[in-house]
Amino acid sequence: MNILExxxxxxxxxxxxxxxxxxxxxxxxxxxxxLGPNGAGKTTLLRxxxxxxxxxxxNIIFNGKHFDPVNDIVNIGYxxxxxxxxxxxxxxxxxxxxxxxxxxxxxxxxxxIKAWFIKFEMETWWNKKVEDLSKGMSQKLQFxxxxxxxxxxxILDEPFSGLDPVNANLIKDEIFNLAKNGSxxxxxxxxxxxxxxxxxxxxxxxxxxxxxxxxxxxxxxxFKENVYRLxxxxxxxxxxxxxxxxxxxxxxxxxLKLLHNSTPNDVLKFFISQDVPIQSFNEVLPTLNEIFIQxxxxxxxxxxxxxxx
Amino acid sequence: MNKIWLIIKREYLTRxxxxxxxxxxxxxxxxxxxxxxxxxxxxxSSKEKLKKIAVINDPGMFKFNLKGDSLRLAFDFISGIDSSxxxxxxxxxxxxxxxxxxxxxxxxxxxxxxGIDAQDMIENKLDRAFENNQLQQKGIxxxxxxxxxxxxxxAFSIENRLTSEQGKSKEVNxxxxxxxxxGSGILIYITMFIFGAMVMRGVMEEKTNRIAEVxxxxxxxxxxxxxxxxxxxxxxxxxxxxWIVLIMMLSTIVSAFIPHELVQxxxxxxxxxxVGGNNAMVMKFxxxxxxxxxxxxxxxxxxxxxxxxxxxxFYASLFAAIGSxxxxxxxxxxxxxxxITMPIIFAFIIMSSNLNTPDxxxxxxxxxxxxxxPIVMMARIPSGVPWPQLLxxxxxxxxxxxxxxxxxxxxxxxxxxxxxxxxxxxxMFKWAFRKS
Numbered sequence: 001m002n003i004l005e006x007x008x009x010x011x012x013x014x015x016x017x018x019x020x021x022x023x024x025x026x027x028x029x030x031x032x033x034x035l036g037p038n039g040a041g042k043t044t045l046l047r048x049x050x051x052x053x054x055x056x057x058x059n060i061i062f063n064g065k066h067f068d069p070v071n072d073i074v075n076i077g078y079x080x081x082x083x084x085x086x087x088x089x090x091x092x093x094x095x096x097x098x099x100x101x102x103x104x105x106x107x108x109x110x111x112x113i114k115a116w117f118i119k120f121e122m123e124t125w126w127n128k129k130v131e132d133l134s135k136g137m138s139q140k141l142q143f144x145x146x147x148x149x150x151x152x153x154x155i156l157d158e159p160f161s162g163l164d165p166v167n168a169n170l171i172k173d174e175i176f177n178l179a180k181n182g183s184x185x186x187x188x189x190x191x192x193x194x195x196x197x198x199x200x201x202x203x204x205x206x207x208x209x210x211x212x213x214x215x216x217x218x219x220x221x222x223f224k225e226n227v228y229r230l231x232x233x234x235x236x237x238x239x240x241x242x243x244x245x246x247x248x249x250x251x252x253x254x255x256l257k258l259l260h261n262s263t264p265n266d267v268l269k270f271f272i273s274q275d276v277p278i279q280s281f282n283e284v285l286p287t288l289n290e291i292f293i294q295x296x297x298x299x300x301x302x303x304x305x306x307x308x309x
Numbered sequence: 310m311n312k313i314w315l316i317i318k319r320e321y322l323t324r325x326x327x328x329x330x331x332x333x334x335x336x337x338x339x340x341x342x343x344x345x346x347x348x349x350x351x352x353x354s355s356k357e358k359l360k361k362i363a364v365i366n367d368p369g370m371f372k373f374n375l376k377g378d379s380l381r382l383a384f385d386f387i388s389g390i391d392s393s394x395x396x397x398x399x400x401x402x403x404x405x406x407x408x409x410x411x412x413x414x415x416x417x418x419x420x421x422x423x424g425i426d427a428q429d430m431i432e433n434k435l436d437r438a439f440e441n442n443q444l445q446q447k448g449i450x451x452x453x454x455x456x457x458x459x460x461x462x463x464a465f466s467i468e469n470r471l472t473s474e475q476g477k478s479k480e481v482n483x484x485x486x487x488x489x490x491x492g493s494g495i496l497i498y499i500t501m502f503i504f505g506a507m508v509m510r511g512v513m514e515e516k517t518n519r520i521a522e523v524x525x526x527x528x529x530x531x532x533x534x535x536x537x538x539x540x541x542x543x544x545x546x547x548x549x550x551x552w553i554v555l556i557m558m559l560s561t562i563v564s565a566f567i568p569h570e571l572v573q574x575x576x577x578x579x580x581x582x583x584v585g586g587n588n589a590m591v592m593k594f595x596x597x598x599x600x601x602x603x604x605x606x607x608x609x610x611x612x613x614x615x616x617x618x619x620x621x622x623f624y625a626s627l628f629a630a631i632g633s634x635x636x637x638x639x640x641x642x643x644x645x646x647x648x649i650t651m652p653i654i655f656a657f658i659i660m661s662s663n664l665n666t667p668d669x670x671x672x673x674x675x676x677x678x679x680x681x682x683p684i685v686m687m688a689r690i691p692s693g694v695p696w697p698q699l700l701x702x703x704x705x706x707x708x709x710x711x712x713x714x715x716x717x718x719x720x721x722x723x724x725x726x727x728x729x730x731x732x733x734x735x736x737m738f739k740w741a742f743r744k745s
Contacts, residue, residue, distance in 0.1 A: 050526040052726065070529075078526040082728075084519030089323065100315050101527040145523075 001064070003028040003153055003184045004049065009058035011044055018044040019055075020208035026186065026201070028152075031179050033199035034188040035288075037296050041208040042188050043081065046155055049186070050078045063152065074103040077151035081158045081188075083142050085130045092126035095145050102149040109148070116144045120170065135162045143171055147178060154178060155186045160194060172198065192289040202288075206296055220285040223294070226258040231280035232271065243270055255284070312528045316536025317543065320511070324544045334548050338555040359383060360427060361399065362417070363390045366406040374438035374445075382430060392418035404431070486691040487664055493613050494660045494688035501620050501653055501683070504545045505628040509642070511537050512632030512725070521725045530722040535714075538625045542618060549617075612690050612699075619706040620683025623713055624649060630717035633724030634737060656681035660688045667692045677702050679709025716741050 004026040011019040019041045026032045036042045047053040049060065051069025060067035063075070086094055092113065099109035117123050120140055130138055139162055147154055156175070160168045175198065179185055187199060195202060196216060204212035212219060228244075233252045243262040248255035258267065264281070271278055286294075324330055361383045366372060377383040385400070395403035395418065402419035417423065417431070444451055512534070515521045524533050631645045659675045666672065667689040676686035676694070682702050686694070723740045 047726075052522070052525050073527060076526065078523070080519065080522040080526075082519035082522065084515075084521065084523045086323075086520055087514075087518060089319075097315065097319055098523070098527070101312055101524070142523075 001028050002026060002061075003063055004186075005059075005061035006045075006049075007059040007061070009045070009048060009060065010056045011041075011048060011053060012056055017208045019048070021058075022205065022208075022210045023058075024203050024210060024213055026184060028184050029179055029182050030200045031175065031185045031187060031198055033195040033202035034186055034205070035190060035192070035195060035202055035212075035292065036205040037190065040205045042205060043157070045205070046078070046080075046157060046186070046188060049153075050076055050155060074149065075152040077102075077146040077149065077154045079142055079146040079154075079156045079159060081161075083138060085138060085142060085145075087131040088129060090126070091122075091128050091130060091133070091141060094130065095141070095148065098145045099148045102151075104149050112148050112150075113144070116148060120144060136164060136167055139163055140167060140171070143174070147174070147183075151183065153184050153186065155188070157188045158191075159187070160189075160191070190292075192287065192292055196288050204292065204295065211295055212291075216288065219288070219291065223286050223291045224283070225286065227284040228256055228258070228264060228267065229280070229282055229284050230254040230256060230267070230271070230278065232276050232278045234271075234276060241270055243267055252279075313532045313536045313539075316528065316533060317540040320537050320540025321543045321547075324507075324541065325547060330544070330548070334551050335555065338552055338559055341556075342559045360401045360423075361385065362431070363387055363395050363398070363400040363403045364406060365390065365403065371406055371435070371438045371442070374441040375434055376438075377434070382427070382434065384434075396420055406435075486667075489609065489691040490667065490688035491661065491664055493609070493690075494657070494664075494684050497613070497617055497620055497684050497687050498653065498657045498660075500545060500617060501624055502650070504541050504621055505624050505649075507541050507544075508538055508625045509628040509632035509646070511541070512629050512721070513635055513642070516633060516725055517636070525725070530725060531718045533725075534626065534629050534718055534721050538622065538629060538714075541625070542621055545617070545621065546614070549614075609690060613687060615703065616683040616687050616706070619679075619703070619710060623679055623683070623706065623710040624653065626710070626714040626717035626721075630720040630724065630737070633721040634727070636728065652680040653684070656684040660685050664688055673698065677705060679706045682706055 002025045006025070007023050009019055009022045010017075022041075022045065034042055034045065044053065048055050049067075051067070051073055062068075062072050089097070095113045095117075096106070096109050099113065100106065104112070114123075117125065122140065122144070125133075125137075125141070130141070133141065139159075143156075143159065146156070159171055159175070163171065175185055175187070187195070189195060199216060201215050202212070202219065203210055214222070227247065231253055234249070234254055239246055239249075239254075242260060243266050244256040244258050246254065246256055256267070258264070264283070268278070268281060359382070362377075362385070364371070364375065364384050364386050365388075366375075366386060372386055375384050384404075390398060390400070390403055392403055392405075401421075402417050402423060404415065404417045406415055415435075417428075423431075441451060444454065515524065515533075521533070528536075627649050628646075631642065631649065635641050635645065656675065659671060659681060663669055663672050672685060672689060675681040676689055676698070682705065686699070686702050690699075719741045720737050724737070
């Protein structure tokens with residue numbers, strides 16, 4: 001079942017087409033990656049999904065119904081890229097306040113906060129103020145306040161920035177946990193290695209348009225360039241062939257690209273016939289990082305301002 | 310509604326628990342009281358010192374009539390003293406009554422400045438002495454004059470009764486009305502600035518802390534803005550309430566402790582005062598006491614609360630809108646605030662320069678227009694405002710703040726999530742009037 005469906009969403013600002021006709025769907029319980037370079041329109045898109053902005057045109061279907069910000073907002077947890085907490089407020093009170101604003105009753109909220117604080121080893125923080133916390137600590141707090149009310153849809157904008165590896169792993173495990181328990185996670189970032197590790201499904205936007213949509217393996221296959229890695233000692237006289245071209249040659253490893261519709265079997269036959277001792281042979285798929293750069297490169301880094309009629 | 314209530318509660322509690330709130334709430338009345346009683350105390354204690362004054366008066370017109378009193382002034386008629394040696398002979402000052410009895414201008418030499426009080430007192434004594442001298446020359450006994458003046462002084466009084474539409478008449482005391490009007494006008498002026506700026510700073514804090522984005526994913530921007538404005542309004546009302554209670558408490562405490570000496574002192578002072586002046590003073594005091602209790606405090610206080618809230622709500626949302634378009638730069642805040650602070654200052658100027666004529670055209674007009682009405686109307690109320698005018702002003706103010714809130718909410722909604730650049734007036738105008 002789809003928790004979220006965007007249909008031809010558009011949002012134009014005075015000088016930019018921030019989101020220009022974007023559609024995609026997100027399955028319930030999946031971890032969805034929303035990728036794009038700076039200024040691609042990710043934040044605007046997320047703000048429309050969280051009901052902060054209204055789209056100029058297009059539909060948002062949330063949980064099978066037309067998205068109604070006033071009522072559906074309790075089912076959404078949003079952690080913006082720029083973290084925000086009241087600096088002078090005590091941490092316990094702050095968590096309670098934000099939870100109550102999401103519609104939890106006081107006793108319910110207290111119980112959940114305590115459980116999370118124990119889980120994240122934050123029990124001693126209750127009476128401290130946010131200004132006493134380090135960046136990573138307030139990040140943890142922000143994460144807790146985002147997921148506290150057990151939203152169906154959790155939107156995390158760069159959740160790992162500023163976290164050390166231990167805490168990043170803590171949060172990552174929680175993200176997997178939440179997804180396993182039926183929450184859907186939208187994950188916005190430009191750190192590709194995290195996306196590869198975590199996300200089931202990704203969408204890449206650039207300049208307000210969707211340019212890529214699919215599962216990580218699908219996309220990698222779509223962008224594969226028939227590059228293979230051969231583990232075998234070879235020398236130059238072994239490589240005189242039209243089946244492939246050599247990308248990188250090391251004494252015991254070879255990076256090659258197939259040519260003229262040849263298949264991996266052709267390559268293996270070729271080397272076997274030469275009696276080369278093969279230790280390993282595998283396909284090299286492009287990393288998301290490479291795909292990302294390949295797709296985004298060539299377009300100007302910063303978006304240009306234009307007049308929208 | 311539930312959410313707005315949560316926001317109000319947070320805004321209220323974080324501010325009321327704040328140390329500066331407690332400090333300003335509890336210290337201000339105490340400081341005020343200390344100031345008033347302190348200055349009274351110093352004035353009293355400085356009078357207690359006896360001043361010895363040597364008098365040079367060869368013809369002797371004053372010799373038997375100029376009498377000091379045991380407490381503050383002692384006159385000694387001695388010869389061989391002048392402005393160069395009085396201090397060595399143990400006198401505080403030397404008064405030369407010889408030089409000119411035609412212009413009646415005398416000189417007194419002293420090492421230290423005598424002070425206005427002492428000078429007044431000496432002049433007074435001279436007048437009495439002259440009076441006595443004249444009475445003796447004309448053959449009138451002082452006792453006769455005293456008994457006449459005792460009967461005549463304060464025998465009659467005039468009461469200014471205003472006839473209002475209902476045909477009822479009421480007592481007015483122009484000076485008291487002036488004072489109450491000016492006081493409440495100033496109070497509204499100051500509080501509008503203090504609490505307006507508090508709203509603006511709160512909005513700026515939310516924006517620069519980036520909490521705004523978290524908040525508007527849970528509540529509507531309008532709820533966030535109104536919650537803040539109403540929460541701070543509650544802070545203001547709490548502060549007023551505490552001030553009133555504290556001032557009442559302090560004044561009863563103080564008057565329970567000090568009155569004995571004070572009353573005695575006052576009695577003593579009255580004794581030393583010329584009979585006529587004394588009576589007039591007492592009468593005036595009684596007058597003020599009567600009119601203070603005759604003033605319709607209930608009306609004034611309830612109107613004050615209404616116009617404080619109305620004026621605050623009218624401007625607070627505008628302050629919130631300004632706060633929402635600023636990015637951390639206080640310089641920007643100042644230039645953007647100017648168009649809002651101008652009408653408030655303007656209202657104050659109108660109020661203070663036309664307070665003598667509360668029914669003049671400019672005052673009536675200014676008390677109708679919501680931009681100036683809270684301050685100006687409050688200044689007019691003690692001297693009586695016709696009901697239709699008051700009602701119209703109230704309705705216009707309510708309409709005014711509904712309008713400014715609606716307008717500001719639209720600017721606020723966009724501004725609170727805009728980072729990076731300062732919004733121009735043109736842009737803000739566009740945000741305010743575009744269709745949503």
